[in-house]
């Protein structure tokens with residue numbers, strides 16, 4: 512049996528599981544004996560003869576695991592019989608870093624359960640998966656058991672009762688966010704790109720663009736001001752005006768030299784996609800260091816965007832699911848150039864929508880998600896505010912473009928030595 516699967520199994524009964532229904536996580540844990548508890552809500556409204564299954568991705572290879580997870584969803588959606596319900600799930604060891612694993616939870620009616628079992632057995636033999644089945648265990652459907660299917664012939668695995676578990680303080684994906692969703696050093700992000708060269712040849716072209724290290728040759732003499740905010744909050748408009756008014760250099764992250772590959776890496780799973788944006792920040796940092804010796808520098812998006820979108824995407828549901836304020840996930844990477852000031856443009860949802868509509872440009876998947884999903888938008892904005900490092904000051908972007916410019920100039924003069 513693979514070493515990774517073995518280590519997961521060694522603490523199986525201490526794991527907590529979550530099944531996400533409409534972005535809301537429902538938690539359950541395992542218990543050797545039944546103490547009369549009701550089955551967790553995800554098993555409610557099922558009949559005695561129905562079956563549920565969980566399929567968790569268990570590979571020690573991060574790149575393979577990241578690529579396989581969305582592929583598995585397609586595979587299951589294509590091959591599952593009608594009437595089978597599929598949703599995302601995960602499992603973790605409370606408070607244990609990097610213990611979060613992802614997968615899918617399936618509900619099948621009795622009619623199709625034999626078919627689903629065959630399909631999953633077959634899949635489990637070919638792919639790095641841990642498969643469990645869940646069945647009612649008497650008691651009028653109130654008690655359900657989990658059976659972990661043996662990933663190898665020589666392994667004995669036990670059945671457990673499943674019982675509801677308390678919600679952890681924040682979404683458990685936070686346990687595996689560091690260096691999977693958010694990168695805190697140049698080397699960690701570059702390492703992902705080095706490892707994915709075999710499967711994505713374009714990664715080599717990105718690697719060629721990178722500086723030898725994160726270190727910048729000199730600290731900028733002039734102020735470096737970063738403009739952040741959701742799309743259509745007015746960053747482009749304001750950065751252009753600031754460039755003219757201050758005679759500043761205007762840079763952006765990701766930098767223009769990465770444009771040919773951005774769309775491609777946007778389609779990759781979070782591990783690779785986020786590493787792409789993280790590396791973009793380091794290239795921009797080198798440009799900032801150079802330009803900042805000659806003039807003030809204005810930067811359109813930087814680290815706050817990379818971290819805030821990544822954290823908000825990895826966490827589902829309401830803002831309360833985000834890692835708590837002060838969590839290490841909000842810290843600034845030790846090796847990344849710190850701007851003098853970060854300004855966060857904020858706009859109410861309706862006005863932002865109106866501006867998006869007037870602009871009428873094509874939207875990326877993440878922008879469309881911002882539109883559709885109020886909770887995602889709130890998580891991104893809150894994550895922006897929680898990121899520590901250089902001071903982040905909020906600017907109300909709803910007045911006219913000129914008023915926003917005047918307000919911003921005032922903030923720059925008060926916070927930077929111009």
Ligand SMILES: Nc1ncnc2c1ncn2[C@@H]1O[C@H](COP(=O)(O)OP(=O)(O)OP(=O)(O)O)[C@@H](O)[C@H]1O
Pocket residue numbers: 740741742743744745746747748749866867869870908909910911912913915
């Ligand atoms: N203060 C303002 N008042 C009214 N409209 C504005 C204001 N600032 C910008 N706009 C308009 O809103 C739209 C979005 O602005 P802009 O492109 O500058 O936003 P952005 O934050 O750069 O967006 P993205 O991140 O998607 O590139 C544009 O049509 C722009 O002309």
Ligand SMILES: Nc1ccn([C@H]2C[C@H](O)[C@@H](COP(=O)(O)O)O2)c(=O)n1
Pocket residue numbers: 742764765788791792812813814816817818820875877878
């Ligand atoms: N430094 C950056 C810049 C952008 N991103 C990501 C976050 C969003 O998915 C998207 C927004 O960019 P836009 O469409 O406004 O160009 O790009 C990032 O992660 N890091």
